[in-house]
Amino acid sequence: MIYNFEDLKEIVKSKVSIKRFNHIMAVVDMSIKLAKIYNADIEKCKIAALLHDICKEMNKEEMKKICKNNFSEDLTDEDLENDEILxxxxxxxxxxxxLKIExxxxxxxxxxxTLGNKNMTLVEKIVYIADAVEITRNYPGVEEIRNLVFKDLNEGILFEAGxxxxxxxxxxxxSHKNSYAMQKSIREEIKKKN
Structure with a gap:
């Protein structure tokens, strides 16, 4: 897997506001930290974190159109009205x-x-939770989630989802059905380990 991080960074920078870009880079940093703790593929975590919000500021109608045409099995008509989900x-x-990333x-x-899903890989889990607990995030309970995530990734994700x-x-x-599916899947994973 050879993607030039710096080139991708410039593409992302051109598509989002400075505030959004700063958040994205904080997610990259948190993803790297978590990847090191949990022995995940650091490169994949870095690239996915860098690109996770690349379309966050896209026109809502354009987003709806893409989702209607490509993700109808995942998204209801109600979901299509929520650009946080799209x-x-x-x-x-x-x-x-x-970007031809396959x-x-x-x-x-x-x-x-944003929503999670069933059977997420380590890379998926890391980007999911890094987005929620990156260092500039400041909401009630974030410190608690952050501390838990550093000790136990699955428990941290379940706590955040709750x-x-x-x-x-x-x-x-x-919550969206994908979030419920993620939680159920992680609980089953924990049960198998115990």
Whole structure:
């Protein structure tokens, strides 16, 4: 796998605001840290983290169109109205089509970085949680999640997903089916280890 990180960084920089770019680089840093702790493929984590939000600021109608045409099995009509949910799918699609990156683990890490999914690989899990706990993130409970993630990746992800679920319930929404699938899958993984 040979992708020039610096070249990709310039492409990302040209597609997002400075604030978003700073967040992306913080996710890259956290992904590297976690990859070292859990012996994951550092290069894949770096590239997926760098590209995870590449389409975050794309026009919403364009995102909806791409998702309708390519991800109808994952996304309901209600989901199509939520651009927080759309940008990871669009990002994976855009990266494959425009950057010619075909590594399925990188593409899935981009696609699943917001909702998660069942049977996520180590690279996918790292990018998912690095996005939630990168150093500039500042929300109630983030320190607790961060500390747990450094000790036990699966437990940290479950804890973060639980907090996200409670927050969504508090505003009258519920988690996406992919998030439930991720949690179930990780619980089964933990059970097998014990």
């Amino acid at each position: 940008h990871p799918f669009v990002g994976a699609y855009w990266v494959e089509k425009n 590594d399925i683990e990188i593409l899935n890490a981009i696609k699943n970085h 907090k996200k679920e409670k927050y969504l319930e508090s505003i009258g929404k519920k």
